[in-house]
Amino acid sequence: MSPVALLLVVLSAGLHATWNLLAKRAQDRVSFMFLLMAASLAVYLGPLVWMARQGYTFGPWYVWVASGFLQASYCYLMARGYECGDLSQVYPLARGVAPALIALLAWPLLNEVPGPLGLVGILAVIAGGFLLHTDDCRDLANGNSLRALWQPGSRIALLASVAIAGYHLTDKYGALHATSPLAYLCAMHCFLVPFLGVMTLRLRRPVTVVAEWRRNWRLVIVASLLCLVAYWLVVTAMKLAPVAYVAATRNLSILIGVVFGVATLKEPGMGWRLGGAALMLGGIAAVALAP
Secondary structure, eight states: OOHHHHHHHHHHHHHHHHHHHHHHHSSSHHHHHHHHHHHHHHHHHHHHHHHHHTTOOBOOHHHHHHHHHHHHHHHHHHHHHHHHSOHHHHHHHHHHHHHHHHHHHHHHHHOOOOOHHHHHHHHHHHHHHHHHTOSSHHHHHHTHHHHHTTSHHHHHHHHHHHHHHHHHHHHHHHHHTBSSHHHHHHHHHHHHHHHHHHHHHHHSOHHHHHHHHHHHHHHHHHHHHHHHHHHHHHHHHHHHSOHHHHHHHHTHHHHHHHHIIIIISOOSOHHHHHHHHHHHHHHHHHHHHOO
16 A cells, blocks of 8 residues: 555544544534534535536435435444443444454355455454453453443444444445445435434434534534545545555554543543454454455
8 A cells, every 4th residue: 555545544544533532522422423414415415416417327226225224323323322332442343343244244145255364354353342341351251341242332333333334335336336436425415314314303302403503513513524534535545555455444443443532531441442442453454355
């Protein structure tokens, strides 16, 4: 990977972890996540109209709907996870398990059998998840790590990883059938935001969402811009380096998220959580780079 591509991916990872930190620090995290994605859609509407006038194709409509629902589910679940769990556990667990889950799903669905290195990577991701929920060696021996892995925040993070795996598979199909990935992404966002709005209004009254906007509208806009820039940096890096290398390096955000959690939010267990994140990162790299 060229130094420029590496720099772009590392910056993207940092921005992705940063907007998740802002979501974690919000007072009403579910409302904040909805407002963040709604602001992103406002940015996408201009390019969407322009591309429609230029005759761009946006991919199959049913893929927009499926991916919009899955991405809305991911955003909703992450917000709920941040309400009852630590950033340094919820974020790396959701982002780290997803690539391993994709590799496992691709086995029966796409007949893509993981090689020995890929299987080792999957096991490393699982082991890293245990370390994220470990305070000392006794937790591993007596099963406390396994029980902690099933606490509410972590359980929601695992569900979010399923949503991530699902929308990655649908996005791959949708982007291949659109004129450009941006065209597909704009169309998909038109469904993501309404789905997320329905999910949000199941828990929050409209007045609560409006109150969160008035309280944190600056942070909402900043987080939205960070989300958009993070995506564009990755897309640009993919033009300069192999996709597998970019995808593997992008998951540095897992390690950055743990650092943000323990250093900025004063969450406990720095050593074990950093070790778990590093093990997951190595496992993801093995899965991504396995033949």
